[in-house]
Amino acid sequence: xxxxxxxxxxxxxxxxxxxxxxxxxxxxxxxxxxxxxxxxxxxxxxxxxxxxxxxxxxxxxxxxxxxxxxxxxxxxxxxxxxxxxxxxxxxxxxxxxxxxxxxxxxxxxxxxxxxxxxxxxxxxxxxxxxxxxxxxxxxxxxxxxxxxxxxxxxxxxxxxxxxxxxxxxxxxxxxxxxxxxxxxxxxxxxxxxxxxxxxxxxxxxxxxxxxxxxxxxxxxxxxxxxxxxxxxxxxxxxxxxxxxxxxxxxxxxxxxxxxxxxxxxxxxxxxxxxxxxxxxxxxxxxxxxxxxxxxxxxxxxxxxxxxxxxxxx
Amino acid sequence: xxxxxxxxxxxxxxxxxxxxxxxxxxxxxxxxxxxxxxxxxxxxxxxxxxxxxxxxxxxxxxxxxxxxxxxxxxxxxxxxxxxxxxxxxxxxxxxxxxxxxxxxxxxxxxxxxxxxxxxxxxxxxxxxxxxxxxxxxxxxxxxxxxxxxxxxxxxxxxxxxxxxxxxxxxxxxxxxxxxxxxxxxxxxxxxxxxxxxxxxxxxxxxxxxxxxxxxxxxxxxxxxxxxxxxxxxxxxxxxxxxxxxxxxxxxxxxxxxxxxxxxxxxxxxxxxxxxxxxxxxxxxxxxxxxxxxxxxxxxxxxxxxxxxxxxxx
Numbered sequence: 001x002x003x004x005x006x007x008x009x010x011x012x013x014x015x016x017x018x019x020x021x022x023x024x025x026x027x028x029x030x031x032x033x034x035x036x037x038x039x040x041x042x043x044x045x046x047x048x049x050x051x052x053x054x055x056x057x058x059x060x061x062x063x064x065x066x067x068x069x070x071x072x073x074x075x076x077x078x079x080x081x082x083x084x085x086x087x088x089x090x091x092x093x094x095x096x097x098x099x100x101x102x103x104x105x106x107x108x109x110x111x112x113x114x115x116x117x118x119x120x121x122x123x124x125x126x127x128x129x130x131x132x133x134x135x136x137x138x139x140x141x142x143x144x145x146x147x148x149x150x151x152x153x154x155x156x157x158x159x160x161x162x163x164x165x166x167x168x169x170x171x172x173x174x175x176x177x178x179x180x181x182x183x184x185x186x187x188x189x190x191x192x193x194x195x196x197x198x199x200x201x202x203x204x205x206x207x208x209x210x211x212x213x214x215x216x217x218x219x220x221x222x223x224x225x226x227x228x229x230x231x232x233x234x235x236x237x238x239x240x241x242x243x244x245x246x247x248x249x250x251x252x253x254x255x256x257x258x259x260x261x262x263x264x265x266x267x268x269x270x271x272x273x274x275x276x277x278x279x280x281x282x283x284x285x286x287x288x289x290x291x292x293x294x295x296x297x298x299x300x301x302x303x304x305x306x307x308x309x310x311x312x313x
Numbered sequence: 314x315x316x317x318x319x320x321x322x323x324x325x326x327x328x329x330x331x332x333x334x335x336x337x338x339x340x341x342x343x344x345x346x347x348x349x350x351x352x353x354x355x356x357x358x359x360x361x362x363x364x365x366x367x368x369x370x371x372x373x374x375x376x377x378x379x380x381x382x383x384x385x386x387x388x389x390x391x392x393x394x395x396x397x398x399x400x401x402x403x404x405x406x407x408x409x410x411x412x413x414x415x416x417x418x419x420x421x422x423x424x425x426x427x428x429x430x431x432x433x434x435x436x437x438x439x440x441x442x443x444x445x446x447x448x449x450x451x452x453x454x455x456x457x458x459x460x461x462x463x464x465x466x467x468x469x470x471x472x473x474x475x476x477x478x479x480x481x482x483x484x485x486x487x488x489x490x491x492x493x494x495x496x497x498x499x500x501x502x503x504x505x506x507x508x509x510x511x512x513x514x515x516x517x518x519x520x521x522x523x524x525x526x527x528x529x530x531x532x533x534x535x536x537x538x539x540x541x542x543x544x545x546x547x548x549x550x551x552x553x554x555x556x557x558x559x560x561x562x563x564x565x566x567x568x569x570x571x572x573x574x575x576x577x578x579x580x581x582x583x584x585x586x587x588x589x590x591x592x593x594x595x596x597x598x599x600x601x602x603x604x605x606x607x608x609x610x611x612x613x614x615x616x617x618x619x620x621x622x623x624x625x626x
Contacts, residue, residue, distance in 0.1 A: 049592065063591050074591065179580075242583070249562035267492075268591045270555070276583035278376050278387065279362065 003050075005058045005079040018127070018199055019079075019092060022116040025203075026077040026096035027060075029114075029210040033075050033098060034062050036214050040221050041067040046075070056081040065272060069225050072101045072272045084119070092118040095131075096210060099269040100217070105237035106227040108137035108144065108185070109244070110217050111269070114210045116203070129202045130192040131209055133216065134175050136185030136244065138237045140291045142301075144220045145186050149301040151216035152189050152209070159205045167191045172298040177247050182295040184247050236288050238275035245274045316363075318371045318392040331440070331512055332392075332405060335429040338516075339390040339409035340373075342427075342523040346388050346411060347375050349527050353534050354380040359388070369394040378585060382420070382538050385585045386413045397432070405431040408444075409523060412582040413530070418550035419540040421450035421457065421498070422557070423530050424582070427523045429516070442515045443505040444522055446529065447488050449498030449557065451550045453604045455614075457533045458499050462614040464529035465502050465522070472518045480504045485611040490560050495608040497560050549601050551588035558587050 004011055006023055014020045034046045044067040052058035059078030064070050081092040095115025102109065114131035135148050149168070156163035171190035176183055189209070194202050248270060282288045317324055319336055327333045347359045357380040365371035372391035377383055394405040408428025415422065427444035448461050462481070469476035484503035489496055502522070507515050561583060595601045 047592070061591075065591060072589075072591070238586070245558060245587075246562060246580070249559060267559070267589065270589035272590060273551070273586060273588050274558070275586050276385075276580065277585060278374075278378060278385070278581045279360070 003060075005052075005060065005077070018116065018203060019094065019118075021203060022094045023077075023079055025207045025210065026094060026114070029096055029207075029213070030060070030062060030075050030077050032211075033213055034064075036218055037064065037070060037073050037075075037100065040218065040225065041069045041073075044068060044070075046073075054082075061268065063268065067103075069102055069104070069107070069221065070100060071103045072099070074099050074268045076268070087119070087121075090120040097269070098213065101241065101271045102221065102225070104225055104227060105138045105229050105233045106224040107221055108135050108148075108217075109241075109271075110135055110213070112210070112213050114206045116206070127195065127199065128192070129194040129206045131206055132171060132174070132188065132190035133209060133213060134171055134185055134188035134190070135217075135220075136240070137291065138233070138240050139287050140186075140294055141224075144223070145301045147219060148186075148188065148216050151212055153302055155205075155208045155212045156189065158208065159201065163191070163205075164189065168300075175247065177243060177251065179250075180243060180246070182243065182292070183298055184244060184295075186294060186301070187298055235275060235277070238271075238273055239277060239280055241271040241274040242276045245270055316373075318365075318373065318390070331429065331516060332407065332431075334516060335407045336390075336392055338520045338523065339407060339427070342409055342520075342526070343373070343375060343388050343390050345524075346526055347377075349531055350377065350383060350386050350388075350413065353531065353538065354382045354386075357381060357383075359386075367395075374581065376581065380416075382415055382417070382534065384414050384416045387411065387581045389581070400432070400434075403433040410582070411526065414554065414584045415534065415538070417538055417540060418451045418542050418546045419537040420534055421448050421461075421530075422554075422584075423448055423526070425523070425526050427519045429519070440508065440512065441505070442507040442519045444519055445484060445487070445501065445503035446522060446526060447484055447498055447501035447503070448530075448533075449553070450604065451546070451553050452600050453499070453607055454537075457536070458614045460532060461499075461501065461529050464525055466615060468518075468521045468525045469502065471521065472514065476504075476518075477502065481613075488560065490556060490564065492563075493556060493559070495556065495605070496611055497557060497608075499607060499614070500611055548588060548590070551584075551586055552590060552593055554584040554587040555589045558583055 004023055004027055011020050011023065038045055041064065044064055046062040046064045049061040049063065050058070051061070057078075057080040059076055061074065061076045064073040067073070075096070075098040077096045079094040081090070083089065084091050093115055095113065097113040099111050100109060110133070112131070112133040114129070116127070116129050118125055118127045133152060135145070137144065153164040156167060167189035168187060171187040172183060174190045175185060175187065194205070196202070282292055284293070317336055317340055324333050324336065351358055354377065357377055359375040359377045362374040362376065363371070364374070370391075370393040372389060374387065374389045377386040380386070388409070388411040390407075390409045392407040394403070396402065397404050406428055408426065410426040412424050413422060423446070425444070425446040427442070429440065429442050431438055431440045446465060448458070450457065466477040469480060480502035481500060484500040485496060487503045488498060488500065507518070509515070561580075595605055597606070
């Protein structure tokens with residue numbers, strides 16, 4: 001676990017403060033995710049890049065590039081406070097964001113992002129949590145999709161039975177590339193402005209979601225990391241990464257500049273390699289076409305699954 | 314030369330109409346540029362993709378991918394009319410755009426784009442010309458930069474001595490990536506809203522600029538296409554292409570959707586392959602560092618050149 005961004009003494013003095021709890025939580029999740037990924041990558045190690053813009057804004061970026069299994073894995077945490085460049089109101093935010101692009105096209109990519117935000121206006125502090133975890137496969141595997149969504153649904157159901165259906169739809173709506181008529185991947189969960197029923201419950205929900213990254217994703221890595229693939233399948237993966245770049249640069253709010261983070265950090269979630277091939281032909285009945293059909297029309301993974309899907313490798 | 318987009322009979326009936334003149338000009342330039350590139354690419358041939366959205370909007374895309382010299386070369390023309398999605402006013406536009414990404418990192422990339430636009434409002438037709446040609450090298454070569462800028466300056470000077478300095482600066486300002494603190498390349502010329510001294514003079518200037526693409530660029534291809542290069546130099550080129558993707562998707566007005574063109578066409582100028590390597594280290598005194606210095610602080614190529622620069626290979 002890297003050293004905290006806030007001076008340790010300050011954290012020790014305010015153990016019950018929500019800011020302290022969030023910072024310690026994202027530090028713990030960052031360490032656990034990096035450790036789990038290093039283990040899958042044959043003990044490759046993350047490079048740790050600590051940065052500070054000033055006394056109140058800094059972060060720890062952990063990056064693994066050109067590993068054996070992972071082409072790019074970036075697991076970052078940050079703590080930031082100051083005055084918003086847009087509203088000029090004082091704010092505080094802290095969070096974790098991760099993106100994992102494996103080498104093998106049979107392993108899906110994953111994005112996740114959980115944060116706590118406070119804004120002070122009219123002498124009142126407003127706070128909320130936001131976050132998401134979503135899966136971007138290159139090839140559709142129903143068992144993967146069902147495992148991933150079921151893991152997230154279980155976390156949601158523990159807190160509120162209305163969360164999963166609502167946040168699943170929000171995710172499909174958010175990770176969308178309108179100019180291509182395609183979703184980025186097969187979704188997951190996305191929420192923002194979460195402030196009910198109370199701060200403690202929201203914190204625990206965000207923490208549980210962040211803790212679900214490993215059990216939702218690592219089994220898919222293990223399932224496919226030794227799969228063989230062709231150059232054509234690798235090209236399709238890089239073509240899908242091109243779509244990821246388009247989404248990140250054109251639509252994703254988290255890629256917008258001005259939040260105090262360094263541009264290189266904001267864009268470190270971009271894949272190591274991406275391709276744009278003009279008039280790339282996809283046969284509707286091919287495995288690539290099968291994925292595209294789902295990207296064009298998201299489906300409900302949990303209702304539609306049958307037992308035999310779980311057994312499919 | 315591909316068939317025109319507008320029915321030939323209509324073009325024949327209106328030979329002096331500015332719309333006809335622009336369409337014939339862009340058809341001619343497209344054919345000439347494609348022919349010149351095919352010749353440099355050891356007689357590879359462009360794929361021609363004609364498209365129509367409706368009776369009044371269509372285009373001809375010529376694309377060469379994975380050639381011997383050119384990784385992607387896309388030379389497109391279009392003719393479009395209808396009602397603007399923004400202002401709802403009737404408009405007409407026709408133009409040519411081209412982007413050439415060579416394989417060899419020692420050959421610069423080039424973008425160019427020339428168009429004529431008419432908008433009708435309050436029963437009055439407003440018209441103007443816009444365009445640009447700019448060079449994106451991966452390695453700085455002063456002789457290349459001087460040849461490229463001199464060719465453009467000569468065309469500008471023929472029409473108006475104030476054009477080159479004004480349009481050179483406009484180009485440096487436009488092809489800018491603020492979040493990286495870098496220009497896209499070493500510039501060229503950029504102009505918009507050109508309507509003086511008269512329509513005929515503006516047309517001739519735009520046509521002369523479009524005609525300057527071949528003499529400004531092909532000599533650089535010939536000079537470097539047999540140069541040897543390392544994998545590290547190739548990676549640097551793909552890293553620079555990542556910057557190109559960022560510029561196109563975040564800042565370039567010509568990449569904005571809603572103009573009636575298909576999204577795949579708008580984005581066909583993206584490179585076949587791009588890379589994002591986090592914490593990519595550049596030594597300030599290396600050839601890569603030498604280019605970066607110029608991208609961070611554009612310079613005047615023509616004033617600063619000396620005869621010996623021209624002889625440098």
